[in-house]
Amino acid sequence: MSRLPQGYRRCIACRRLAHRQEFWRVIRLASTGAIALDQGEGRSAYLCPTVACFNQGRRKNRLGRALRSAIPDSVWVALEARLSVTICPSLSEGSDG
Numbered sequence: 001m002s003r004l005p006q007g008y009r010r011c012i013a014c015r016r017l018a019h020r021q022e023f024w025r026v027i028r029l030a031s032t033g034a035i036a037l038d039q040g041e042g043r044s045a046y047l048c049p050t051v052a053c054f055n056q057g058r059r060k061n062r063l064g065r066a067l068r069s070a071i072p073d074s075v076w077v078a079l080e081a082r083l084s085v086t087i088c089p090s091l092s093e094g095s096d097g
């Protein structure tokens with residue numbers, strides 16, 4: 001891994017660099033090998049909470065490759081549900097295009 005500023009992570013879909021709080025965190029738990037969201041110890045991958053990165057992570061299996069594990073459908077269902085609440089018109093002003 002290249003060195004990143006403190007607290008910064010890179011999206012596994014678009015490679016955007018941002019503070020980790022801006023991303024969804026997906027973890028392959030070290031204890032069980034199960035895939036978890038937000039919390040847990042293990043190998044982590046970060047994904048922008050956007051439709052574009054969700055789709056890339058899913059269709060191109062970027063997330064599965066980043067975690068070296070199959071991503072269960074339940075994880076995608078949970079993330080897809082978040083998309084609808086995360087994307088809010090008031091947040092999209094000043095698009096960073």
Ligand SMILES: [Zn+2]
Binds near residue numbers: 011012013015016048
């Ligand atoms: Zn992204």
